[in-house]
Amino acid sequence: MINKKMKLFSTSVVIVLVVILISVALDPLSTVKASDAGNGYIESPQGTFFDLGKAILSAESGDVLHVYGGIYNSSITIAKPLTLIGHDWPTVDGGNEGTVVKVTAPDVLITGFKITNSGKNLDKENSGIAVEAPKVTIKHNLFEDTLFGIYLRNASNSIISHNTIHTKSLALPRRGDPIRIWFSNDVLIENNEVIKGRDVVLWYSERLTIRGNNVSEGRYGLHFMYCDDATIENNRLTNNSVGAFLMYSRRLNLHQNYISNNRGPSGFGIGLKDMDDATINNNVFIGNRIGASLDNSPRQIDSTVLFNGNAFSFNDIGIKFTPSVRKNQFTKNSFKDNIEQIHIAGNTKLLDNAWSVNGIGNYWSDYAGYDANGDGKGDIPYKPHKLFENVTANYPNLRLFLFSPAVQSINFASSALPMIRPKPKLIDKNPLMKIYAPPVVYDTSNPSSRDASIFTLGLFLSLGVSAYASTLVIPRLTNRQIALEDSSGAPLMVDRLSKRFGRDDVVKDLTFSIRQGESVAFWGPNGAGKSTLLHCILGIIPFEGEINIGTLSSRNDPKEFRGKIGFVPQEINLYVDLTVSETLDFFSSIRRIESSVGEKLLRNLNLSTHSHKKVGHLSGGMKQRLGLALALLSDPPILILDEPTTSLDSQSRTHFFTYLNELKTAGKTLIFASHRVEDVVSLADKIFLMEDGSIVKDCSKKEFSDLMIEDIT
Numbered sequence: 001m002i003n004k005k006m007k008l009f010s011t012s013v014v015i016v017l018v019v020i021l022i023s024v025a026l027d028p029l030s031t032v033k034a035s036d037a038g039n040g041y042i043e044s045p046q047g048t049f050f051d052l053g054k055a056i057l058s059a060e061s062g063d064v065l066h067v068y069g070g071i072y073n074s075s076i077t078i079a080k081p082l083t084l085i086g087h088d089w090p091t092v093d094g095g096n097e098g099t100v101v102k103v104t105a106p107d108v109l110i111t112g113f114k115i116t117n118s119g120k121n122l123d124k125e126n127s128g129i130a131v132e133a134p135k136v137t138i139k140h141n142l143f144e145d146t147l148f149g150i151y152l153r154n155a156s157n158s159i160i161s162h163n164t165i166h167t168k169s170l171a172l173p174r175r176g177d178p179i180r181i182w183f184s185n186d187v188l189i190e191n192n193e194v195i196k197g198r199d200v201v202l203w204y205s206e207r208l209t210i211r212g213n214n215v216s217e218g219r220y221g222l223h224f225m226y227c228d229d230a231t232i233e234n235n236r237l238t239n240n241s242v243g244a245f246l247m248y249s250r251r252l253n254l255h256q257n258y259i260s261n262n263r264g265p266s267g268f269g270i271g272l273k274d275m276d277d278a279t280i281n282n283n284v285f286i287g288n289r290i291g292a293s294l295d296n297s298p299r300q301i302d303s304t305v306l307f308n309g310n311a312f313s314f315n316d317i318g319i320k321f322t323p324s325v326r327k328n329q330f331t332k333n334s335f336k337d338n339i340e341q342i343h344i345a346g347n348t349k350l351l352d353n354a355w356s357v358n359g360i361g362n363y364w365s366d367y368a369g370y371d372a373n374g375d376g377k378g379d380i381p382y383k384p385h386k387l388f389e390n391v392t393a394n395y396p397n398l399r400l401f402l403f404s405p406a407v408q409s410i411n412f413a414s415s416a417l418p419m420i421r422p423k424p425k426l427i428d429k430n431p432l433m434k435i436y437a438p439p440v441v442y443d444t445s446n447p448s449s450r451d452a453s454i455f456t457l458g459l460f461l462s463l464g465v466s467a468y469a470s471t472l473v474i475p476r477l478t479n480r481q482i483a484l485e486d487s488s489g490a491p492l493m494v495d496r497l498s499k500r501f502g503r504d505d506v507v508k509d510l511t512f513s514i515r516q517g518e519s520v521a522f523w524g525p526n527g528a529g530k531s532t533l534l535h536c537i538l539g540i541i542p543f544e545g546e547i548n549i550g551t552l553s554s555r556n557d558p559k560e561f562r563g564k565i566g567f568v569p570q571e572i573n574l575y576v577d578l579t580v581s582e583t584l585d586f587f588s589s590i591r592r593i594e595s596s597v598g599e600k601l602l603r604n605l606n607l608s609t610h611s612h613k614k615v616g617h618l619s620g621g622m623k624q625r626l627g628l629a630l631a632l633l634s635d636p637p638i639l640i641l642d643e644p645t646t647s648l649d650s651q652s653r654t655h656f657f658t659y660l661n662e663l664k665t666a667g668k669t670l671i672f673a674s675h676r677v678e679d680v681v682s683l684a685d686k687i688f689l690m691e692d693g694s695i696v697k698d699c700s701k702k703e704f705s706d707l708m709i710e711d712i713t
Helices: 002-026 028-035 052-058 387-394 396-401 405-416 452-464 530-538 558-562 580-591 595-604 620-631 650-665 677-683 701-712
Strands: 041-044 047-049 064-068 076-078 083-087 091-093 101-103 108-111 114-116 127-131 136-139 142-146 148-153 159-161 164-167 179-182 188-190 193-195 199-203 209-211 214-216 220-225 231-233 236-238 242-247 253-255 258-260 268-273 278-281 284-286 290-295 305-308 311-313 317-321 328-331 334-336 340-344 492-501 504-514 519-523 544-549 565-568 638-642 669-673 686-691 694-700
Touching: 041 052, 047 052, 052 064, 052 076, 101 108, 114 127, 127 136, 127 142, 142 148, 148 164, 214 220, 220 236, 236 242, 242 258, 258 268, 492 530, 504 530, 504 694, 519 530, 519 677, 530 565, 530 638, 530 669, 565 620, 580 595, 580 620, 595 620, 620 650, 638 650, 650 669, 650 677, 669 677, 694 701
Parallel strands: 064 083, 076 101, 083 108, 091 114, 101 127, 108 136, 114 142, 127 148, 136 159, 142 164, 148 179, 159 188, 164 193, 179 199, 188 209, 193 214, 199 220, 209 231, 214 236, 220 242, 231 253, 236 258, 242 268, 253 278, 258 284, 268 290, 278 305, 284 311, 290 317, 305 328, 311 334, 317 340, 519 669, 519 686, 565 638, 638 669
Antiparallel strands: 041 047, 041 064, 492 504, 492 544, 686 694
């Protein structure tokens, strides 16, 4: 009896152990934890998988798949409504062939993935994620090394949100588009970070919303055609060739965007071509080659384009018109310190455009009128008719003389002699006396965004500073107060410096000092005296007062004094038939400097591979670097730069300033004048604000930012 019970007990134990072992073997979670931790796995209502493609094939419509880590080395197709949620950034790697993820079913959500290594065939439009169905959501994903990033074709009512997209590292024309929308209506594109792509393409799609995106270092930030009733708001379009090119569409609302530093061959902040009934409202255009370009917009006889409350600041040209442009309305815009406020191609007269609406005109920083009755509007119309601008419209090479006394002389002559005065380009009958700052929205909490403090400071600099006493609460200081009390270690000391041209005091009793290793910017509107001040320091023009470097006096020791300074002018004019090496050898021989010094500078400035090229064949960026090399031949302790990046594109400017920062770190003292907010913010330790030949304030970047915020609020 006992033996039977023992046998039964033993059999039961064996059965229990077998059941336990089987259950452990079949338990997906315990298996993953025991043997597959860190390798990635997929939890699905249909079970646990280690192959993403198989998990998708096995899933039922509507299933939610949780993908935990891992690298999945194959392209996938989603042909049924599914939700894919990535945890710990699972990677889908296309192996550099074809499209990585293809979606052909509606109601698909993809979030939390790293999508990488698509093919690079432009003809086949190899993409990170290609969608060919409506109602697809792609959010919070990272795209790396993809040709096209996200491609929507016939995918209406889809959402692209909070993705970071880096395309393949190829020449700009060979890169794919980081986002392309094609025949897809009612799509939302929101809060994406797009870096170094080609174009964000938006074609043949209606009622698009493009909101809160950062698009930088591409060709066209937005490339927009045949898209009616679109809203583009709160985006940052920076450092592209063109910020946004907007064509052949109706009822566009472009609202509260920050559009800066787009300086390619055309360099438009925005370009409008054949656009009808567009509203361009409360945008900021800063530091572009051309703030806005208007070509046949509006195109239909019963349409208009409204520019309301925008800021055009520190662009080479504020707005450029083709001669036939009509029916644009401008009100409450601020045109501040653009080199040329308005440019008309062909040097003709604009017809049938309104420069005030309901009695409200625009702010013009070069307006010379007055407001006797205190209603905030000038009592005489704004009529720009600068002769030099008319001359350069026909002879662009004469722009070489921008910011020179010759320009002031020509414009003065035209104002004094009506017989040579050109007709005004426009007439604003109700010019505003105070600048208007658009309420641009910027999310400073977004860690993937560009430096928010630079944005804020740049906006305030461009809209509120330039030392305009009527628009700022800046305490007036005497020039003796401006001078630093402790000037020990200051390589450059300026005492009671003044310069007069005829009856005009261009620089007035300036006293200041600059310490060794400091980088100092002079900032102010055209005519503030910045370039004249630099020319006085260089000894190019005579002046009253004293300038010393240590114990050396510019007046008593001119040769030794000038030997302490290197100078990079705004325009680099060299003999075009000499090569780079020959040019350096020529200047080295004049200064009795060994040729090896020039060779080292060429290597440091990445010009060695171009040493055989003739100067006339160099790009603007290469010429500027060559000019810097020449300025550094004698290893001067002080480097002076006048508008150093005017002719440079975004990439060239980045390389140029990288080397300047290296010089600064090595102990060089940098002194420069610039119209570009980005230049000042990225390089200067201290900023001197100038107005009418005087320094009204000197401060650090932080002090300046605090001052502006306090004044605005």
